[in-house]
Amino acid sequence: MLKEVIYTEEQLNERLAYWQEKLRLQDWIIELRIARSRNMMQDASAAVDWTLSRKMASINILDHIDYPNDIVGVRDMENDLVHELLHLHFAPISDHYGNNNDIYSTFEEQAIESIAYGLIAAERK
């Protein structure tokens, strides 16, 4: 993933529809927005919130204007999107065992990063 991938909110929503189907997440209602850093809860390039009982989620992708340029690697908003979507597959486990559990969170992040990387690589072959 060497090429920068920057999308508009509209393009990201198209990719959202695509990946929701691929990842079998069509039963979720997902709202996706590009957000400025001041409106992001964590210091991250993307974030997801969900309500599992309703299968509703909102994904915020950091506006590229606020993307720190001291970060290693190039920005790939599609990877950000796939990453946040994968969290929804972990949502039931996370809600049960992961709340405020740093060890769980670390392993979930590592798993998601590897899976997202593989999916994106396969997609762009």
Ligand SMILES: [Zn+2]
């Ligand atoms: Zn994550």
